[in-house]
Amino acid sequence: MTSARRPLLAQLLLLLLLLLPPGCRPAACPSVCLCLSDTVSCSAAGLTKLPLALPSFSVTLDLGHNRLTWLPPGGFARMPRLENLALAHNRLDALGEGAFRNASGLRRLDLSANRLLAVERHYFLGLWRLEELLLFGNRIAAVSGAALSGLSGLRTAYFSANRLADFPFASIRERSHPFLSMLDLSSNRMRRLPWEAVAALPGPVQRGLYLHNNSLLCDCAMYAVFRHWELRGYGAPRDFADQHTCTAPGNPRATIRFLRQARFFQNCSVEQPAAAAGAWGAPLPVTVLLPQVTVVAGQRVRLDCETALSGGGAALSFTWRTPGRGPLAAGAPPLSLFANGTLEIAAAEVNDSGSYVCTAADGERALNATREVSVTVLPPPPPPEAFNTGYTTLAGCVVTAVGVLVYLYMTPCRCGCCKQPRPPAGPASTFDPGDIAPALFSPAGARDRRETHAHKHVAFLEPASGEEGTDWPPES
Numbered sequence: 035m036t037s038a039r040r041p042l043l044a045q046l047l048l049l050l051l052l053l054l055p056p057g058c059r060p061a062a063c064p065s066v067c068l069c070l071s072d073t074v075s076c077s078a079a080g081l082t083k084l085p086l087a088l089p090s091f092s093v094t095l096d097l098g099h100n101r102l103t104w105l106p107p108g109g110f111a112r113m114p115r116l117e118n119l120a121l122a123h124n125r126l127d128a129l130g131e132g133a134f135r136n137a138s139g140l141r142r143l144d145l146s147a148n149r150l151l152a153v154e155r156h157y158f159l160g161l162w163r164l165e166e167l168l169l170f171g172n173r174i175a176a177v178s179g180a181a182l183s184g185l186s187g188l189r190t191a192y193f194s195a196n197r198l199a200d201f202p203f204a205s206i207r208e209r210s211h212p213f214l215s216m217l218d219l220s221s222n223r224m225r226r227l228p229w230e231a232v233a234a235l236p237g238p239v240q241r242g243l244y245l246h247n248n249s250l251l252c253d254c255a256m257y258a259v260f261r262h263w264e265l266r267g268y269g270a271p272r273d274f275a276d277q278h279t280c281t282a283p284g285n286p287r288a289t290i291r292f293l294r295q296a297r298f299f300q301n302c303s304v305e306q307p308a309a310a311a312g313a314w315g316a317p318l319p320v321t322v323l324l325p326q327v328t329v330v331a332g333q334r335v336r337l338d339c340e341t342a343l344s345g346g347g348a349a350l351s352f353t354w355r356t357p358g359r360g361p362l363a364a365g366a367p368p369l370s371l372f373a374n375g376t377l378e379i380a381a382a383e384v385n386d387s388g389s390y391v392c393t394a395a396d397g398e399r400a401l402n403a404t405r406e407v408s409v410t411v412l413p414p415p416p417p418p419e420a421f422n423t424g425y426t427t428l429a430g431c432v433v434t435a436v437g438v439l440v441y442l443y444m445t446p447c448r449c450g451c452c453k454q455p456r457p458p459a460g461p462a463s464t465f466d467p468g469d470i471a472p473a474l475f476s477p478a479g480a481r482d483r484r485e486t487h488a489h490k491h492v493a494f495l496e497p498a499s500g501e502e503g504t505d506w507p508p509e510s
């Protein structure tokens with residue numbers, strides 16, 4: 035469909051352009067570029083330098099597939115409307131001071147498939163409106179936290195297929211990056227990560243964090259983090275379960291698909307899946323010896339009060355501080371408090387989630403000790419729903435129509451023979467370093483595509499919606 039309509043529509047647009055009064059015609063389009071509306075494409079033009087006179091009206095500038103090795107300071111300063119800048123597939127190995135000076139309107143910056151070795155603190159100075167940053171397919175070994183801290187508008191950032199061994203997780207905070215919801219760090223060289231800093235990332239960042247296909251070392255701290263995400267159905271563990279691998283310490287050849295082979299972590303104290311207590315929703319009591327527990331609504335939960343004072347022979351008295359009902363020194367339905375301090379919730383409700391703190395007091399010796407358990411009660415799994423195909427088809431048509439327009443505007447073709455074939459922007463597509471236009475697609479499409487494009491590092495997935503419980507409760 036796309037290719038059949040393209041010539042006709044292109045001719046139509048060209049005609050419109052020629053019919054414009056001379057004053058409205060775009061001024062000064064460099065001869066190697068193609069200018070249409072507010073889009074300028076100089077892609078695959080053999081450029082080794084930035085063209086001097088780039089039209090000042092452009093909103094979208096494509097300089098991809100050239101041989102640029104550096105960007106002069108202020109090179110885009112005379113383009114006040116510039117929002118999308120594509121520099122993919124060039125030979126940039128570093129960015130100098132002021133490369134994006136006075137280009138503060140940029141919203142999307144594509145530097146993928148270059149030769150960048152690092153992201154230094156001055157790289158993105160002033161780009162506070164930037165929403166999407168594409169850096170995959172470079173040789174980046176270090177990212178400066180300061181380079182990211184000014185990007186307060188950032189929504190998605192792609193760092194996959196680089197040489198990162200570490201990432202400045204501590205510079206990503208809710209206050210500094212309130213909109214960030216996708217951070218792709220897959221296919222790098224990460225071995226040990228500061229898992230506490232990862233677990234302290236804002237909830238939306240954790241939900242959209244991709245760390246698969248790294249060279250992680252297997253340990254409990256690592257596993258606990260992925261387990262937390264897996265139990266909540268986050269995108270990365272769900273969509274790339276097979277590519278989450280770690281190597282056993284002391285045996286670098288033993289690669290474990292840790293989301294599939296959980297038995298390697300049976301001795302780690304991680305969140306207890308409800309399934310371990312029986313079938314989902316089965317009302318078996320779960321006696322919790324772990325600092326965190328996750329159950330499904332309706333299950334019976336028992337929280338023990340084993341502390342340093344337990345087993346000392348002294349008579350202990352117990353009080354529990356509960357999230358919903360305040361302090362409890364005796365059972366009150368639906369909660370029971372046993373003589374040994376164990377607290378039982380007969381049928382947990384979602385609003386019973388939170389932090390439970392038990393204090394065991396030895397009155398004679400004036401000693402006390404506390405134990406904290408964090409309880410997460412998940413809503414019961416919804417019954418499987420038939421997918422609404424009518425809606426999908428409609429959405430597919432709309433996306434395709436938009437895709438055709440984007441195709442016409444974004445990828446003008448000088449020669450009619452199209453040296454680089456571009457994928458049609460359709461309702462379903464994964465992202466490849468060679469592509470420029472990302473496409474949205476439905477979760478159903480995502481699953482189909484995942485089969486065929488399992489080798490791709492980056493996927494554009496719709497964010498999962500309406501789920502709470504990203505917080506990491508403090509451990510006792």
Ligand SMILES: *[C@@H]1O[C@H](CO)[C@@H](O)[C@H](O)[C@H]1NC(C)=O
Nearest residue numbers: 108111112113114135136137
């Ligand atoms: C760039 O911005 C600075 C201050 O924001 C201004 O003084 C300067 O004239 C601008 N340069 C251009 C080329 O617009």
Ligand SMILES: *[C@@H]1O[C@H](CO)[C@@H](O)[C@H](O)[C@H]1NC(C)=O
Nearest residue numbers: 221222223247488489490491
């Ligand atoms: C995993 O990462 C390596 C580089 O670290 C890359 O060569 C390989 O293609 C990636 N594999 C997948 C399945 O993405």
Ligand SMILES: *[C@@H]1O[C@H](CO)[C@@H](O)[C@H](O)[C@H]1NC(C)=O
Nearest residue numbers: 295296297298299300301302
């Ligand atoms: C877990 O601990 C038990 C007993 O301490 C031990 O026998 C077993 O090998 C351990 N499992 C793993 C996977 O380390």
Ligand SMILES: *[C@@H]1O[C@H](CO)[C@@H](O)[C@H](O)[C@H]1NC(C)=O
Nearest residue numbers: 357358359383384385386387
């Ligand atoms: C939780 O919600 C139920 C109703 O769904 C209510 O009966 C109960 O009192 C609530 N519990 C707390 C601790 O607020």
Ligand SMILES: *[C@@H]1O[C@H](CO)[C@@H](O)[C@H](O)[C@H]1NC(C)=O
Nearest residue numbers: 321338339340372374375376
């Ligand atoms: C405490 O008592 C209850 C009820 O008798 C029992 O089920 C539970 O296992 C006991 N907890 C501990 C830690 O001994």
Ligand SMILES: *[C@@H]1O[C@H](CO)[C@@H](O)[C@H](O)[C@H]1NC(C)=O
Nearest residue numbers: 353393394395400401402403
């Ligand atoms: C626990 O002991 C401390 C002093 O060691 C005391 O200040 C505190 O009030 C005690 N708490 C309870 C609940 O008894």
